[in-house]
Amino acid sequence: MINIIKNLYKGEKTSDDEIKYILESDDGSVDQLLMRYGSETAGKYYGKKVFLRGLIEFTNYCRNNCYYCGIRRDNLHAERYRLSKREILSCCKNGYDLGFRTFVLQGGEDNHYSDDMICSIVSAIKEKFEDCAVTLSIGEKNYESYKAYFDAGADRYLLRHETANADHYGRLHPKNMNSENRKKCLYNLKNIGYQVGCGIMVGSPYQTMDNIIEDLHFMQELRPDMIGIGPFIPHRDTPFGDKKKGSVRLTLRLISVLRLMFRDVLIPATTALGTLEQSGREKGILYGANVVMPNISPVYARERYTLYDNKIYSGRESIEGIGELKKSIAKIGYEAVTDRGDRAGFFSGEKY
């Protein structure tokens, strides 16, 4: 087992079965080794730095009906809200004053925001906060829209592929969505010049270990700059309300495997991980994650952006708890920093 992890660490070839073995093993010493090599690899590129991003959840209206998601169109219990451009800029101002230099604008697929509106929001942020990066996470759009946002100044785009397997994708989404288009969007974003993030939910309904291996192969092909993974957590008002939640242990192990395979990629310790376990995000960092995204949306928005049950949005998860978050990161030997934090090799075009 140590040899598999060392081979991953050294960038030597490992088989799918070997990766599966690492992810599934009951031997707890796997975790010690993954933490050691995962954090060592992150350290090579980023030292002990953990990048903070200010997350603004600006709309929970969504035209999609994904079976797992609490803000799906058919969830009539969801209290919908939208933030105006002014409100978004005011979130950025608050974040900027606290040192944040990346803003992540995330929302459902909400047609209320035309491309022109998104562009005008992005360019206003870039104008007012010159030294900041803007990340968009607003779903599937056509090439021209992505290009327009990029030209308006957006630097990065997060779009989890959710699963690389077409059949599995079909079990998580209604028929009008498909994995082919999802992947095409990711390649379009990459071609335009964005730093691109993909990712999956760990333990989503019907997911198999083979699906996860397929996800790793897809990522090897896409070569993303960011990979976001978190455990699936059911939401009571969705078709998956009574499905089993994903495993924290498997999520943590996957974080390490991703770190070893994709070297300098940016990996967040996600809110979902922190929701299932109090110290989930700190553990994520110890396994090789290097990004945390505190919520800087207004409180009323945070309360309503419920993708899954019991989502945390106060305390160290939010802008008010930033001091506490920094402390808890310092306690495990890391330093929370607010610089832009681009992927180490991005501008030099370096490959991992």
Ligand code: 5AD
């Ligand atoms: N549990 C965990 N993650 C979820 N997401 C959506 N619904 C859930 C859920 N029930 C994730 C998806 C999406 C991201 C914004 O949140 O992966 O891409």
